[in-house]
Amino acid sequence: PLRLIAVANQKGGVGKTTTVVNLATALAAVGKRVLVIDLDPQGNASTSFGISQEARATGTYDVLLGRADVSQATKATTIPGLSIMPATVDLTGAEIELIDMPRREFRLRDALRGAVLPYDYIFVDCPPSLTLVTLNALVAMEWVLVPLQCEFLALEGLSHLVRTLDRVRRSLNPRLELHGLVLTMFDRRSNLCEQVSADVRSYFGPKVYDTVIPRNVRISEAPSHGKPVLLYDWRCPGAQAYAQLATELLRRGAAA
Amino acid sequence: PLRLIAVANQKGGVGKTTTVVNLATALAAVGKRVLVIDLDPQGNASTSFGISQEARATGTYDVLLGRADVSQATKATTIPGLSIMPATVDLTGAEIELIDMPRREFRLRDALRGAVLPYDYIFVDCPPSLTLVTLNALVAMEWVLVPLQCEFLALEGLSHLVRTLDRVRRSLNPRLELHGLVLTMFDRRSNLCEQVSADVRSYFGPKVYDTVIPRNVRISEAPSHGKPVLLYDWRCPGAQAYAQLATELLRRGAAA
Numbered sequence: 001p002l003r004l005i006a007v008a009n010q011k012g013g014v015g016k017t018t019t020v021v022n023l024a025t026a027l028a029a030v031g032k033r034v035l036v037i038d039l040d041p042q043g044n045a046s047t048s049f050g051i052s053q054e055a056r057a058t059g060t061y062d063v064l065l066g067r068a069d070v071s072q073a074t075k076a077t078t079i080p081g082l083s084i085m086p087a088t089v090d091l092t093g094a095e096i097e098l099i100d101m102p103r104r105e106f107r108l109r110d111a112l113r114g115a116v117l118p119y120d121y122i123f124v125d126c127p128p129s130l131t132l133v134t135l136n137a138l139v140a141m142e143w144v145l146v147p148l149q150c151e152f153l154a155l156e157g158l159s160h161l162v163r164t165l166d167r168v169r170r171s172l173n174p175r176l177e178l179h180g181l182v183l184t185m186f187d188r189r190s191n192l193c194e195q196v197s198a199d200v201r202s203y204f205g206p207k208v209y210d211t212v213i214p215r216n217v218r219i220s221e222a223p224s225h226g227k228p229v230l231l232y233d234w235r236c237p238g239a240q241a242y243a244q245l246a247t248e249l250l251r252r253g254a255a256a
Numbered sequence: 257p258l259r260l261i262a263v264a265n266q267k268g269g270v271g272k273t274t275t276v277v278n279l280a281t282a283l284a285a286v287g288k289r290v291l292v293i294d295l296d297p298q299g300n301a302s303t304s305f306g307i308s309q310e311a312r313a314t315g316t317y318d319v320l321l322g323r324a325d326v327s328q329a330t331k332a333t334t335i336p337g338l339s340i341m342p343a344t345v346d347l348t349g350a351e352i353e354l355i356d357m358p359r360r361e362f363r364l365r366d367a368l369r370g371a372v373l374p375y376d377y378i379f380v381d382c383p384p385s386l387t388l389v390t391l392n393a394l395v396a397m398e399w400v401l402v403p404l405q406c407e408f409l410a411l412e413g414l415s416h417l418v419r420t421l422d423r424v425r426r427s428l429n430p431r432l433e434l435h436g437l438v439l440t441m442f443d444r445r446s447n448l449c450e451q452v453s454a455d456v457r458s459y460f461g462p463k464v465y466d467t468v469i470p471r472n473v474r475i476s477e478a479p480s481h482g483k484p485v486l487l488y489d490w491r492c493p494g495a496q497a498y499a500q501l502a503t504e505l506l507r508r509g510a511a512a
């Protein structure tokens with residue numbers, strides 16, 4: 001079955017883009033057909049796959065406003081089996097432009113429903129907010145994957161995020177499910193990380209993935225080469241952790 | 257003169273809140289009267305000063321929607337000379353609620369214009385976006401301070417931020433000025449940090465502060481104690497760097 005996964009967290013800089021880019025790459029590497037939808041006006045996912053500004057002329061913004069369909073807005077990447085719907089800064093304006101549109105929360109979902117989707121997985125990289133553009137992802141997807149940095153301020157927003165997911169499930173998308181939380185930028189030497197990890201596991205139980213992504217400078221170097229860390233340096237701890245995370249996602253998906 | 261400073265960057269997790277909280281504390285410690293306006297629905301600045309959820313009943317959301325004036329929404333903190341206008345998750349809804357309001361970009365500015373402001377400095381902690389709520393800060397303030405993490409993805413959004421500031425200066429607030437960039441979470445051992453720092457200094461020249469904030473785990477521990485790092489552990493490298501940054505801000509302000 002086609003898996004629809006939104007990677008979301010309104011806390012900024014917790015590893016949303018890095019998780020989408022590397023999970024998608026790892027799944028494509030084992031033969032899955034994957035689409036990444038870049039919903040962040042920063043366009044970091046598009047950059048991480050080396051998509052030039054010219055190649056972003058048609059993208060997610062156009063699909064949300066109904067000016068292009070999914071196939072027109074989707075481009076191949078250099079990675080076999082992996083396509084992307086790129087983002088541009090125009091998406092910043094989408095928050096305002098969508099307000100008066102009919103079915104403003106359903107724009108992405110309606111566009112996907114009307115399209116041929118030759119994919120096994122679709123990932124949406126969300127911006128660091130819970131406003132209308134992110135809402136479109138939560139309505140169009142079925143699973144939500146939440147990257148969580150093990151820091152106090154990052155923990156604080158979790159209850160607001162969970163409440164928002166509950167609200168969306170009740171009123172807009174009954175199939176929406178918090179699929180799991182992934183601990184990112186984890187530093188085993190830090191007491192804070194161990195403490196936050198223990199708190200999160202005691203509260204969310206098996207929803208917290210076993211795979212933990214370590215802090216690893218090679219991860220932050222990869223985007224400047226326009227490549228996912230799995231291709232930039234597959235032996236490094238960060239890349240290995242994302243490969244393991246993909247295996248765990250496949251195992252959990254099979255069990256669902 | 258009263259200094260009005262927005263701390264903004266649409267890239268998430270770059271140290272906006274940490275910079276506001278610690279700069280404000282350092283300035284209050286040398287006798288300046290400071291107001292922090294928390295404009296982020298996450299309310300991280302309010303948490304960093306130990307403001308309970310009950311004490312946030314009236315805050316920035318109410319001021320933007322015209323339901324309270326500045327003095328009603330402002331609270332003292334445990335730090336002498338430092339007040340805060342707290343934030344709650346309601347601010348997420350403000351993006352939509354402000355759209356149809358008259359002077360929607362000027363709501364914060366008009367509220368401040370009509371108030372008695374017994375302060376030397378006002379800092380606004382912005383959310384990780386460039387939408388209407390952040391626009392309110394850019395219209396109400398005069399200086400913009402941009403915390404910048406020395407990573408490739410963080411560098412990418414800078415040109416969009418600078419273009420947005422130019423647009424706001426031309427159409428909404430002629431006094432708006434990019435006051436400076438502060439390099440945060442700097443790791444001297446990392447080539448990437450050194451490279452990004454060199455790029456930024458060659459492009460922005462003297463607008464880049466001399467003071468660089470090092471990555472320091474004590475900074476991320478402080479919010480769980482409801483205290484700025486300057487009070488949690490004033491001897492640590494992170495606290496010392498923020499004290500130095502405050503000194504540099506005072507020197508640059510005096511020269512302006």
Ligand SMILES: Nc1ncnc2c1ncn2[C@@H]1O[C@H](COP(=O)(O)OP(=O)(O)OP(=O)(O)O)[C@@H](O)[C@H]1O
Nearest residue numbers: 012013014015016017018128214215216220268407
């Ligand atoms: N495990 C890691 N180790 C080291 N650096 C990392 C790791 N994961 C991500 N990074 C770096 O940290 C920064 C933030 O990560 P990323 O941009 O993926 O977060 P995000 O949640 O998508 O941010 P935003 O909220 O702005 O969209 C990036 O510069 C990235 O390269």
Ligand SMILES: Nc1ncnc2c1ncn2[C@@H]1O[C@H](COP(=O)(O)OP(=O)(O)OP(=O)(O)O)[C@@H](O)[C@H]1O
Nearest residue numbers: 012151268269270271272273274384441471472476
């Ligand atoms: N110099 C530093 N060294 C170590 N950790 C830091 C440093 N500065 C900030 N942090 C931690 O990094 C995380 C991100 O910082 P902060 O929340 O201030 O960024 P932000 O830009 O305000 O994020 P957002 O975009 O979500 O508002 C926090 O957990 C904070 O405690």
Ligand SMILES: [Mg+2]
Nearest residue numbers: 016017040044
């Ligand atoms: Mg991102």
Ligand SMILES: [Mg+2]
Nearest residue numbers: 272273296300
């Ligand atoms: Mg913040």
